Structures are given as C-alpha cells and as structure tokens.
Amino acid sequence: MKKRIMSVCCTFLLIIGMLFISTNNAKAASDDPILDGSYLTHDEESVGYVTSFTRGVDLLASYSKCARLGPGKLFAGGTTIATRDVNSVRVTVLVERAKEGDTSWTYYDHWSKENVNADRVSSSRTLLVEGGYYYRVRCTHSAHLDLGSSFTNGVFIEKP
Helix, strand or coil: HHHHHHHHHHHHHHHHHHCCCCCCCCCCCCCCCEEECCCECCCEEEEEECCCCCCCEEEEEEEEEEEEEEECCEEEEEEEEEEEEEEEEEEEEEEEECCCCCCEEEEEEEEEEEEEEEEEEEEEEEEEECCEEEEEEHHHHHCCCEEEECCCCCECCCCC
C-alpha cells in the first residue's frame, strides 16, 4: 500500500511538472542548425518527452535525456512510466551522432531494459564518446500494448 501511495504521488508530481514545462521550445530566430527535428546545440543537456501514443491507456509519461558530462563524456538514458502495474514496461535507448553539415544522424549505441509486473522502468549509461560530434538520444517506450517515442536535441561533446 505504501508503495502504491508513493507511486501515485510521484506520478502526480510528474504530471504537474510537465504542465509547467513546454515540450516544444519555440525558437523564432534561432541560429542553431536543425537535423531531423533536433536542434544542434551547445547546451549542457537536453530532454525530450513522448510524442505519440497508440491507444493511450497504459502509457502515462515518458522521456529521453542526454547531457554533456565533460569532454568525451555523455550521459544518455530514458524513462517510461505506466498508469498502473502492467505485464511489461520497457524503454529502448538509441544514441545517435552527427557533425554540423551532416544530412542525417548515424547510429552510435543502443540498449533496452524491461520490467515485468511494474509501473515504470528507467535505464541510463555514461558513455565515453569521440569528441567533435553532436549526440542525441531517441527512446521507444512501451507499457503493455501502448507505444510512444521521444528524442532530444543534439548536444555537442568536446574532444578530450
């Protein structure tokens, strides 16, 4: 019972927090280049929230995150939250990279994590990466039969 109350409280706080955070940053006259929907930025971190649902019954909220930890170091991960305990809740994390002037993102790394009979899953890693690239994280989120996806803006990682 205590776990359930804590879960409901955390979910409520997450929903309230999402109401105050814009998922689409409007950049009227941005100088940042854009590649496949992601701005190529020199920000410290970027968070992307779920963009689509199929059905929308079990999938409550989801996000992907990437952050620069220093030259040659990248934090990448994602979280999936279901509305209730479901048979399977899963997050698949895909890391991509590109240089300014590229026409597409290229694969760098991926992994996934699944929790059974649970209402959330989270997975993250600290990666040692080659500097001089923009890195972004794309996640696929699933809770029972519901699916969603999210992606971040590109974060530039300096050479060590």
